[in-house]
Amino acid sequence: MIASGDYSGWTQVGYIRWYDHVTVQFAQHHYAAQGDEYPTKYGTMQLVDGTVYGYGERWDPSTGYELDRINGSDFWKTAFDPFAKWSTPFVAQFDGEARYLQSDVPGNSASPTHYTDIQGQRFSDNTFVSMPCGYLVKGNDGSSKRTDGESWHDVLAGSCPDFEIYTDTAG
């Protein structure tokens, strides 16, 4: 996810899982002037457990649109230029989004979800560069419980910037 500096808008791409239903890819866009609308695109194919995908948001300087990328291809794109609709500096977040307690953070203690090759698009020249250590901060590792009593956990704390997360009551 890449979000407005005041969190009033965002674009995100990744996968979404509903308990006892399906896991599919998805993306969502929003900016404050849209009001109550949260355009969301869902994948039509169910994902297979254990498959690795690359997800990323990329701003296209030639059009001004934000591209939702999956495995290097455009899954969707915004109909607006985030630099015209959001406030800067933008905030990068990575799927799992543990700040939002009701999000179904993927993985469990036996099989956490592993995030690698974390990059960001540099403002000055739009080049993607590896995320430096210290840029990513934890939201609430093990401290805040969801309504179901579970919390999220980072089990690769020393591997910056990679991390592994899962949701469980342990820890």
Add this chain to the structure above:
Amino acid sequence: MGARPRRYYALIAVVALLVCASAAAAEAHASSQQLPEGLGRSTRVAARAHAAPTRVLKQILTLRRQLRAQSAVAPVSYPDMGISYQETPGASLAGAPPQAASAQAALANFREQGVPASVLGSLVASQSPTVELAEVTDQTPQTSNVTAGVPYLAWVVTYADVPAVSYGPSAAPAGATEHFVGIMAVSTGTWTEFFSANP
């Protein structure tokens, strides 16, 4: 002077049309180019004068039908999704697989899909969606069966009153609603798009 009688007859014809021709009657009249037999001279003159404007009237009525048809099936656009469609109720379903052979079959298949079941929950059965046969244009298709910007025949299933869902930093306001739409390609019977947005 020579042109005056033609203008006169034309005027008579226009007045006659305005006074007596309902749309249906005028259409029926316009379909015949033969003058009726056994009519008196005055009637034949009026009928002959009538014949030329009816061609114009026929064109006008045809145009009016086309305009009415277009207004009845105005294009629908979801700008945020890069998707638009034009309803085409009479399009051929020849060769369509069973799940795409009718609106009922498409809706039944839609209700079996995991994404609609997850997003809509109980609404998938309790709410009455619209199911339209349409030419769909998708600027960012997610399947290789669809080419960006090239229209294809599809079933469009729309649930029009679905609570908006935010997966981001701020929650959707209570009472906010969006459309939830599923699009099935008629040629393959596969779902090409599921999305939430407002037109």
